[in-house]
Amino acid sequence: MGRKYEILRLLDGSETQAAVQRESRGRILLAGLEGAGKSSLYNWLHACEVSPVDVMAETRKPAEEVLGLFTLLDLPEQDESPTRWSSYEPAPTMEGGHWGTEYGYSPDSYWHPPPSSLIPEAELVILVVDAEMGLTPGVFRWFCRLHARGQPLVIALNKIDCLDAGGVAQAQALEQRLAVPVVPISAREGTNVLEQLLPQVVSLCPSLLLPLGRDVPxxxxxxxxxxxxxxxxxxxxxxxxxxxxxxxxxxxxxxxxxxxxxxxxxxxxxxxxxxxxxxxxxxxxxxxxxxxxxxxxxxxxxxxxxxxxxxxxxxxxxxxxxxxxxxxxxxxxxxxxxxxxxxxxxxxxxxxxxxxxxxxxxxx
Ligand SMILES: Nc1nc2c(ncn2[C@@H]2O[C@H](COP(=O)(O)OP(=O)(O)OP(=O)(O)O)[C@@H](O)[C@H]2O)c(=O)[nH]1
Ligand SMILES: [Mg+2]
Known part of the structure; x- marks a missing residue:
């Protein structure tokens, strides 16, 4: 490279480039119980139907779906071991002597969620919670597990279009109870997603600004x-x-x-x-x-x-x-x-x- 390009080397230095490339990578875990609205949120952000939205939310699918910056993770409502179920959760039903036969799952595959250790690494977790269901024991258990991992966590209280007064009171109550930011959103209509949820994500984890901007047009x-x-x-x-x-x-x-x-x-x-x-x-x-x-x-x-x-x-x-x-x-x-x-x-x-x-x- 000639002398006239020396200034280019200074300004377009590989170290700065490498640093920017590092900044451009990131991972956000979009987790939630089935039917909470993870796919709807992902699809709204990307303005297309990438992740299938289930009307029958109880349909079982692979637990983890990696889509660029986002990893969508289905969290089963039930705990890891049926023996640990308590009175507030119903026991699994038997269908003609078989477990969950209508979905073709054996007891093992049906009732064993991914262990906490298998939750993918991420810079930040967005826990999508169905506002109509509220803080169920299942959600609370997963919240504790995810929170204990130490990554920044924000709760997206979804489906506020079904609530009165935009879910503000519910979000505040949940925020006080769990001591993490709670943003009321509607993934279906996109309410508060760009205005509140993503800015909250960036304020919790500033290094995600560039990857989020790249990934979400x-x-x-x-x-x-x-x-x-x-x-x-x-x-x-x-x-x-x-x-x-x-x-x-x-x-x-x-x-x-x-x-x-x-x-x-x-x-x-x-x-x-x-x-x-x-x-x-x-x-x-x-x-x-x-x-x-x-x-x-x-x-x-x-x-x-x-x-x-x-x-x-x-x-x-x-x-x-x-x-x-x-x-x-x-x-x-x-x-x-x-x-x-x-x-x-x-x-x-x-x-x-x-x-x-x-x-x-x-x-x-
Ligand atoms: N009213 C309303 N319905 C919503 C909203 N977001 C999602 N839904 C509905 O909730 C159901 C489940 O949405 P999904 O986006 O498939 O939820 P999911 O978390 O990806 O579900 P799984 O992939 O099955 O775990 C669908 O019928 C959606 O139309 C919302 O903001 N408002
Ligand atoms: Mg989905």
């Missing part, structure tokens, strides 16, 4: 905006330091990382053939040069200058991040980039735009 733009906000805040704080130019490497690193994160969010990994290397450099050069010039000037005046510098830093990154976000947003839709910088540089001879653009984008 409806949440992508919100995740992008949150990433831009976080980076702008960090950049603003770094920009307050008083020594001119000392902050520049840090600012560049924050900026490059943000672009890599946004690229990962929209499934455009830098470094791929015809990838984003040039775009990263253009973003950094165009967005940064004006900002740093004014910032370094501002540092000549103490106190006010430092604050001004921090504001310029954070504000500049916010504008650049916002433009980048829109660029990816439009690029993903196959439309021409809105970003003026891209158009300017599109005329450069080394710009291998034709190799990387989707067919519709080239036609547009």
């Amino acid at each position: 409806l949440f992508r733009a919100a995740a992008g905006r949150a990433l831009v906000r976080q980076a702008a805040l960090t950049c603003g704080l770094v920009g307050i330091e008083p020594v001119p130019l000392l902050d520049v490497p840090f600012q560049l690193a924050i900026e490059a990382r943000l672009i890599l994160q946004l690229a990962a969010l929209y499934g455009r990994p830098p470094g791929e053939r015809g990838g984003l290397r040039q775009e990263i450099v253009i973003a950094l050069l165009v967005g940064v040069s004006l900002r740093y010039a004014s910032q370094q000037l501002a540092k000549l005046a103490p106190m006010v200058g430092w604050l001004l510098s921090g504001l310029l830093s954070g504000g500049g990154l916010w504008v650049m991040g916002w433009l980048t976000l829109h660029y990816f947003e439009w690029y993903g839709r196959g439309k021409p980039a809105l970003w003026a910088g891209r158009r300017t540089f599109a005329a450069l001879p080394r710009w291998r735009r034709s190799e990387e653009q989707p067919e519709e984008a080239r036609e547009a």
Whole structure:
């Protein structure tokens, strides 16, 4: 790689890329008793019918279904051992001398749920609870098991469309009782899912912001905006330091990382053939040069200058991040980039735009 690409190595460094790739992976366990609404929630988030929704919720299926970021886990209502059943749960019925013959299950397969040790690893657990059923002994037992594993846990109190007053009172009561966040939702209608449930997930486990944005198209733009906000805040704080130019490497690193994160969010990994290397450099050069010039000037005046510098830093990154976000947003839709910088540089001879653009984008 020639000298002119050295700056690319700095900005598009493999360490930053690897860190962003690590951030892009994650796992969320979507657990709940049968019929609680796991499949409905997954399908609503992904705007398609991927996981079958059962009208006959008691139908038995494999306990675990891995779908990208989410692992759907059916939790049987009954405890692991029939001998441990107590008076509040009915004993299994015998059908003509056979156990559960209508479903074709033997006592072993029918009554043995996955042991706790087989619950898949995840960064966070969403326990889906049927609001109409409430906190049954079965739900409570599984809650205790999942909670004891130490991963962050949020309860999605589902089917609130069937309750009066949106299930707010039930959610509060459950939250007080179990001391974990409870979000009332309707998986069927999508009520509170994007507005409350996913933000709650991210606040419990911030590293899931990027994977969630990647996996859930409806949440992508919100995740992008949150990433831009976080980076702008960090950049603003770094920009307050008083020594001119000392902050520049840090600012560049924050900026490059943000672009890599946004690229990962929209499934455009830098470094791929015809990838984003040039775009990263253009973003950094165009967005940064004006900002740093004014910032370094501002540092000549103490106190006010430092604050001004921090504001310029954070504000500049916010504008650049916002433009980048829109660029990816439009690029993903196959439309021409809105970003003026891209158009300017599109005329450069080394710009291998034709190799990387989707067919519709080239036609547009
Ligand atoms: N009213 C209402 N019904 C819902 C809601 N979410 C799910 N249901 C219904 O509840 C039933 C079970 O939903 P599923 O999404 O299949 O539940 P599940 O947890 O995946 O069930 P299993 O895969 O059998 O464990 C279906 O009839 C859904 O239509 C909701 O928010 N409101
Ligand atoms: Mg299901």
